[in-house]
Amino acid sequence: xxxxxxxxxxxxxxxxxxxxxxxxxxxxxxxxxxxxxxxxxxxxxxxxxxxxxxxxxxxxxxxxxxxxxxxxxxxxxxxxxxxxxxxxxxxxxxxxxxxxxxxxxxxxxxxxxxxxxxxxxxxxxxxxxxxxxxxxxxxxxxxxxxx
Numbered sequence: 738x739x740x741x742x743x744x745x746x747x748x749x750x751x752x753x754x755x756x757x758x759x760x761x762x763x764x765x766x767x768x769x770x771x772x773x774x775x776x777x778x779x780x781x782x783x784x785x786x787x788x789x790x791x792x793x794x795x796x797x798x799x800x801x802x803x804x805x806x807x808x809x810x811x812x813x814x815x816x817x818x819x820x821x822x823x824x825x826x827x828x829x830x831x832x833x834x835x836x837x838x839x840x841x842x843x844x845x846x847x848x849x850x851x852x853x854x855x856x857x858x859x860x861x862x863x864x865x866x867x868x869x870x871x872x873x874x875x876x877x878x879x880x881x882x883x884x
Contacts, residue, residue: 785875788818788845790864792880794856810854811862811882813840821845825867828853832860858884 793812813828815821823841828851840851853862864878 785866785877786819786821788821788877789816790814790878791816792862792878794880794882796858796883809856809858809882810852811856811880812850812852813862813864813878814850815845815847817847821866822869825869827865827867828862829865830856830860830862832857856882858882 791814793814794809795811796809821844823843823845824838826841826845827838828840829837830853837853840853841849842851845851856862859882861879861881863876865874866877867874
């Protein structure tokens with residue numbers, strides 16, 4: 738008869754389940770807090786926007802103000818994707834070392850065109866997005882001027 742009592746006795750089940758649940762809650766809380774303490778939570782929202790740009794290079798051939806550089810330029814057009822703020826966008830060239838944050842103004846949506854001047858032949862021109870939350874930059878489009 739004692740064997741029957743032993744199988745029907747369930748007093749120890751509740752404390753075991755309670756301990757397992759407390760350990761699980763502690764592990765989950767530690768993971769969430771650790772993620773934000775290490776800064777991994779902030780990186781989730783810092784991805785670069787998805788936008789498509791086209792580049793239309795124009796060779797003027799004239800010399801620009803006696804500097805020896807040609808006055809070639811490129812029209813950079815937002816073809817589609819996310820709407821961007823011009824304050825977060827810069828157009829820059831590799832050869833000249835110039836960065837133009839005024840190529841665009843206001844809100845950049847599909848069809849908006851900006852002009853970047855002083856392009857040399859063979860120079861790579863990039864559209865660079867700067868994260869407004871802090872410092873990180875991403876190149877979201879690039880093209881190379883024809884030779």
